[in-house]
Amino acid sequence: MRSAVKRTRAREAIVAMVADHGAGEALPSEHELCEALGISRPTLRAAVDELVDEGVLIRRAGRGTFTGPSKVAQPLAPTAAVGNSFRVPLSEGLWESRTLVFERGSAGARLARALGVSPSEPLVKVERLRIVNGAPLAVERIHVPDKYVPGITGDDFQSGSFYQLLHSRYGITMARAAQSIEATVTDERESEFLEVPAHSPALLFDVTTKDMRDRVIEYTRAVYRGDRYRIDSDLVFSSG
Structure with missing residues (x-):
């Protein structure tokens, strides 16, 4: 249950972060995000996976995670x-x-x-x-x-x-x-x-x-x- 709550909070924080970025901008590294949000890498990745599935974020192999295109x-x-x-x-x-x-x-x-x-x-x-x-x-x-x-x-x-x-x-x-x-x-x-x-x-x-x-x-x-x-x-x- 606690991990689910942390994932939800991480997701909300990332969504707020995306709102301050333009389309196609790179997010901070996993290490930086974990430090800033006070969460583990598995929790961060679970939150990011959800946002990638929804098109809010885009993963690019070898380059990192980026904000998705604006609607x-x-x-x-x-x-x-x-x-x-x-x-x-x-x-x-x-x-x-x-x-x-x-x-x-x-x-x-x-x-x-x-x-x-x-x-x-x-x-x-x-x-x-x-x-x-x-x-x-x-x-x-x-x-x-x-x-x-x-x-x-x-x-x-x-x-x-x-x-x-x-x-x-x-x-x-x-x-x-x-x-x-x-x-x-x-x-x-x-x-x-x-x-x-x-x-x-x-x-x-x-x-x-x-x-x-x-x-x-x-x-x-x-x-x-x-x-x-x-x-x-x-x-x-x-x-x-």
């Missing part, structure tokens, strides 16, 4: 059309994209239901890796009826905003989106691209987006790393 924060708020472009709340960091798969094919039953088209409808199907501040964050799978985006290529999904491209090239202004979020784990393919162990905690986003003419333009399923992504929301309480 990307996404405000949870309604999407909206503003002027002539579709806007979503901005999240932190420098966002980049890398197209992993680009193909055209028929919708099939499941995607047909999501997009409100026939199963034989030709779709553009894109899988891309979303990268923030140089580190992989999400794998997105985007589906768009081909008739809305003639001539689009895989490169078009790697630069700039997809919604801005839809407006400027195809005259499509997005109006609203229905989004659901649930907990999941990464599969082996996702884990490889996201650089996390297989079956790591993640968030699954399921998004259907319509334009100003109430047409379903896009259906996307995206898997975000659970250790690097955070959703923020503001709650307003009524007086009733």
Whole structure:
């Protein structure tokens, strides 16, 4: 019991220490931490192991223990059309994209239901890796009826905003989106691209987006790393 209490206190002290450090900074050595916290090495290692599993800390072979990457924060708020472009709340960091798969094919039953088209409808199907501040964050799978985006290529999904491209090239202004979020784990393919162990905690986003003419333009399923992504929301309480 006493060792569990010491481990918990050590964990809390390390978390407080991490809060004062930037992402990717080295922690003091085991000897220094044990001295500062007044604990044994086994107790320290048990506390550090827990924080490594949670993504708070990162071990690098032969180099030591470092603070984990900071989480990307996404405000949870309604999407909206503003002027002539579709806007979503901005999240932190420098966002980049890398197209992993680009193909055209028929919708099939499941995607047909999501997009409100026939199963034989030709779709553009894109899988891309979303990268923030140089580190992989999400794998997105985007589906768009081909008739809305003639001539689009895989490169078009790697630069700039997809919604801005839809407006400027195809005259499509997005109006609203229905989004659901649930907990999941990464599969082996996702884990490889996201650089996390297989079956790591993640968030699954399921998004259907319509334009100003109430047409379903896009259906996307995206898997975000659970250790690097955070959703923020503001709650307003009524007086009733």
